[in-house]
Amino acid sequence: DIQMTQSPTSVSASVGDRVTITCRASQSISSALNWYQQKPGKAPKLLVYGASSLQSGVPSRFSGSGSGTDFTLTISSLLPEDFANYFCQQYYTTPTFGQGTRLEIK
């Protein structure tokens, strides 16, 4: 299985900050990478698919980039509703997920 490693595991930031989360694959996955947001007790929500395509309805402050083994999710200016858990997922082969990044309010 392809291993997905996210960093950081957790990050503290303030409203208005720019935040970047990274995800590294154990082998090349081309652009087969998704990003999800999950809030406590809620269903995960697809934010970005294909490494850089924004899912319909997702605000433009979210963006994804990368290809091969290294990927990033950037939130350009944090809003209060963005404090949540984020995780990546590869779909190049049998899907596997990163361990998640917890975005907390500073």
Add this chain to the structure above:
Amino acid sequence: EVQLVESGGDLIQSGGSLRLSCAASGFSVSSNYMSWIRQAPGKGLEWVSALYAGDKTYYADSVKGRFSISSDSSKNTLDLQMNSLRGEDTAVYYCAKQVGRSTIFDNWGQGTLVTVSS
């Protein structure tokens, strides 16, 4: 609007069986690619099983031979029969709809908790 609602989670003894169900609305389960994904307490997500258009089935090695995925077109549900349950199966189980034939999960349910006690 697409909606997925899981049910059937419970506290069960090791070695026991449980059947999870995912009721879908806004689309046809039997015409789409669907998966079960789980999340153990404090852990990351793990893909468990997939059913492609009510036909082909796929399983993670960790559940192969113990779990069985199916759909009921009359009820528009996705089901997961779990046998020979182990402590490591303890998790919140989510059903998710896939985008076309990809493994991009564009809609998820809220999850149902399965706790396996020894």
